[in-house]
Amino acid sequence: MKKIIVKGGKKLSGEVSISSAKNAVLPIIAASILNGEKTTIIDAPMLQDVFVITDVLKSINADINIDRINKKIVIDTSKVISGEPDSELVRKMRASFLIMGPMIARFGRFKISLPGGCNIGSRPIDLHLKGFTSLGAQVSFGYGHVEAYASKLIGNKIYLDFPSVGATENIMMAAVLAEGETVIENAAGEPEVQDLAEFLNSMGAQVSGAGTDTIRITGVKELRSTSYKPIPDRIEAGTFMVAAAITKSKLRINGAREEHLNPIIAKLREIGVCMEKGENSIIVDGDNEFKHVDIKTMPYPGFPTDMQAQMMSLLSIVEGTSIITETIFENRFMHAGELKRMGANIKIDGRSAIIEGVERLTGSEVKATDLRAGAALILAGLAADGYTKIGDIYHIDRGYVSIEEKFLSLGADITRIEE
Ligand code: UD1
Numbered sequence: 001m002k003k004i005i006v007k008g009g010k011k012l013s014g015e016v017s018i019s020s021a022k023n024a025v026l027p028i029i030a031a032s033i034l035n036g037e038k039t040t041i042i043d044a045p046m047l048q049d050v051f052v053i054t055d056v057l058k059s060i061n062a063d064i065n066i067d068r069i070n071k072k073i074v075i076d077t078s079k080v081i082s083g084e085p086d087s088e089l090v091r092k093m094r095a096s097f098l099i100m101g102p103m104i105a106r107f108g109r110f111k112i113s114l115p116g117g118c119n120i121g122s123r124p125i126d127l128h129l130k131g132f133t134s135l136g137a138q139v140s141f142g143y144g145h146v147e148a149y150a151s152k153l154i155g156n157k158i159y160l161d162f163p164s165v166g167a168t169e170n171i172m173m174a175a176v177l178a179e180g181e182t183v184i185e186n187a188a189g190e191p192e193v194q195d196l197a198e199f200l201n202s203m204g205a206q207v208s209g210a211g212t213d214t215i216r217i218t219g220v221k222e223l224r225s226t227s228y229k230p231i232p233d234r235i236e237a238g239t240f241m242v243a244a245a246i247t248k249s250k251l252r253i254n255g256a257r258e259e260h261l262n263p264i265i266a267k268l269r270e271i272g273v274c275m276e277k278g279e280n281s282i283i284v285d286g287d288n289e290f291k292h293v294d295i296k297t298m299p300y301p302g303f304p305t306d307m308q309a310q311m312m313s314l315l316s317i318v319e320g321t322s323i324i325t326e327t328i329f330e331n332r333f334m335h336a337g338e339l340k341r342m343g344a345n346i347k348i349d350g351r352s353a354i355i356e357g358v359e360r361l362t363g364s365e366v367k368a369t370d371l372r373a374g375a376a377l378i379l380a381g382l383a384a385d386g387y388t389k390i391g392d393i394y395h396i397d398r399g400y401v402s403i404e405e406k407f408l409s410l411g412a413d414i415t416r417i418e419e
Contacts (some may be wrong), residue, residue: 004404006381007074007413008363014410015252016240016282019045019401023306024195026095028230029053031196032075033062033102034176035203035223041073043231050399052093060103080105086144089114093398097125098166100173100390104137104148127164131171134158135178145183157179163188163213169196176205177218184215189261190300195231195278202226229410232366233261235306236400239375240354241265241311243287243407245273246383251410256282263303265309267295271318279302290355297328309335309376316344317383318357325352335373340367342380342388356357362367362387368395375400382412 020043031052032039039373046049046068054073058085063076082103090096094115103110106390115125129139134157137150144368155178160167168188173196175182187193189211197210203223209215216387237256245268246249256264258277263277265282274285274329292315297305305328315322316339333353336346341364345356363386368374374396381388390396396403404414 002392002393003408003417003419004378004393004396005415005417006363006378006388007391008381008384008386008388009362010247010382010411010413012247012249012251012382012412013241013409016406016410017235017253018237018240018253018255020230021192021195021235022044022047022049022399023165023235024192025050026053027098027173028076028197028199028228029057029073030098030102031079031173033057033080033099034104034173035198035225036078036080036106037076037225039075039077039225040227041075042227044073044230044370045233045401046071047401048394049093049095051091052089053096056085056089056096056099059089067128082109082272084111084145088115094211095166097128098170098173100128100148101170101172104132104150108151108320109149111145112146116203126260127167128164128170131158132174134184134212135171135174138218141202142172142417149205155180155185155217157185158196159185160187162186165190165193168193170199172196172210172217173217174209176200176207176220177221177368178217178218180219182217182219184217187211187213187215187349188299191231191234196253196381199226199228202303203226206392227396230301231260232257234264235304235372236306237261238264238307239286239400240406241268241273241275242314242379243382243410244284245271245290246314246379248286250285250287252281252283252379254281258282263301263305264307265302267293271314290318292322292326294323295410296325299328304330305329306372308332309372310379310418312336312346312353312355313339313376313380313383315347315355316358316380320357322357323352323356324355334369335376338369338373338377339380341366341382344380360385365389365391367391368393371395371399375403378403378407378414380405
């Protein structure tokens with residue numbers, strides 16, 4: 001079993017380049033089904049989740065070429081069939097469900113296993129299905145799978161009860177080939193949703209308003225081949241910003257886009273971290289006095305749930321009481337138990353975590369309970385006394401490109417071992 005070992009206490013320095021966003025590229029790969037032609041993704045992040053979704057597409061006959069060295073993925077969906085994708089792959093990753101919208105749009109029918117994914121709450125798909133139904137699809141459930149059929153999708157007005165990222169994306173993808181206009185109200189406004197809209201428009205779709213709470217899609221008859229470079233990963237950037245803070249170091253984060261990082265920048269500033277904008281980068285200086293803060297995760301532009309665990313690691317060693325309230329997922333505090341093994345003083349009360357800052361964390365043997373929890377444990381390990389050994393790191397590889405190489409280049413003492 002692979003593990004990451006971090007020896008804490010070293011100052012970091014230098015610069016790190018942010019890879020393209022996992023959460024942007026996954027829906028983009030799903031959307032490549034829509035044109036039935038060739039799609040080229042430039043600067044694609046070479047991540048496990050990306051390999052899983054490309055395998056899902058291969059299982060329905062897409063022809064995919066991944067050039068790991070040049071970070072280029074070429075997808076040809078001309079021979080895709082309307083069959084059921086490999087259920088084991090679909091259950092492995094929730095984002096696989098993002099192919100449902102494109103498949104109904106292109107073939108008028110689709111059957112898929114119910115999705116799996118990170119262990120962070122029940123994560124239903126009712127809003128996705130509500131959207132498909134509003135567009136005229138008939139949806140039914142069987143043992144462990146869901147099926148949709150539509151002789152024709154027709155644009156409609158869809159109000160989402162919650163601005164779900166995945167539902168907004170899936171409905172948007174279903175609607176681009178539907179007849180007439182679709183309006184998604186209370187839509188998610190995350191940068192990754194905006195990026196998907198840009199990608200769809202680059203294929204000839206007519207999507208406007210992405211990034212606001214109302215997205216309008218005018219259906220087109222067909223889409224064309226395209227080449228696209230996804231946005232940089234704001235969560236990876238945020239993770240390295242916290243790395244600078246937790247090690248009291250100065251780092252340049254190349255590719256970090258301030259406009260996508262406002263809620264994270266605002267919270268880090270409130271804590272006392274200094275930040276300035278460089279050329280296509282953000283310079284973070286953590287060598288300062290810190291003060292405790294409260295954080296509430298919210299849909300964009302609120303504080304992202306995907307940065308909650310990393311902030312908990314930082315606040316664990318900031319004097320005073322900080323409270324983190326998680327409003328997006330109902331079971332996303334599993335990292336608190338692991339941080340407690342490292343000496344953190346955290347109590348969970350329903351959807352809130354009450355963190356009493358301690359002077360130091362101590363290295364310990366811990367487990368990555370999900371993707372961002374794993375990143376949080378690396379961060380905690382960088383600041384802890386002695387060695388931190390992190391298990392179940394396959395979670396980390398799902399969403400961080402070459403994480404230990406990137407930290408090594410900044411001067412961290414970090415290795416991956418096989419045990
Ligand atoms: C996406 C991100 C994930 C991030 C999350 C919230 C991808 C691949 N993943 O996940 O990293 O943590 O956004 O920013 O982009 N919900 C429903 N019904 C639905 C769909 C969602 O009730 O049909 C609920 C979920 O249970 C959850 C909340 O809505 O409580 C947010 O989920 P959603 O925004 O859909 O997250 P994902 O798209 O799964």
